[in-house]
Amino acid sequence: MRTVKRSNPYRRWLVWQKAKALADEIHTVTNRFPDAEPFDLIPQMRRASLSIPANIASGFRHSVKREKRRCYRQAQVSLAALDAYLKMSRSPLRAVLSRIEGRRLAILQRDVDRLLKTLVHFVP
Secondary structure (H helix, E strand, O other): OOOOOOOOHHHHOHHHHHHHHHHHHHHHHHHOOOOOOOOOHHHHHHHHHHHHHHHHHHHHHOOOHHHHHHHHHHHHHHHHHHHHHHHHHOOOOOOOOOHHHHHHHHHHHHHHHHHHHHHHHOOO
16 A cells, blocks of 8 residues: 655745754754853754744644744744844854854844744735
8 A cells, every 4th residue: 555645835835944944054053062062052042943943834734823823923932032042152252153154044034034924924
């Protein structure tokens, strides 16, 4: 018997693709952080970045608009937390994030933020 692979249409959404790219980039960047990073930013940043595409996927699966919107707003909250962690990682005290990495992440963040705002406003 052949099994039918179910597709995940949310994976075609640009917002999910950008959010996943941001999570992948966060993972790559945090791999270069020093082992003795004293503020435990690595797991916080990874957790926040992973929850963004996860909440988009969860919202997609809900059938009630209110629940969809709640999930997409939670993705926005995680993006805001990630932004705070990134700002902390760029502070002169820590300086574990290079300028180039910071710019690349800022561009991805801005794209995800813009797309999430649109998604929340026009919940499908």
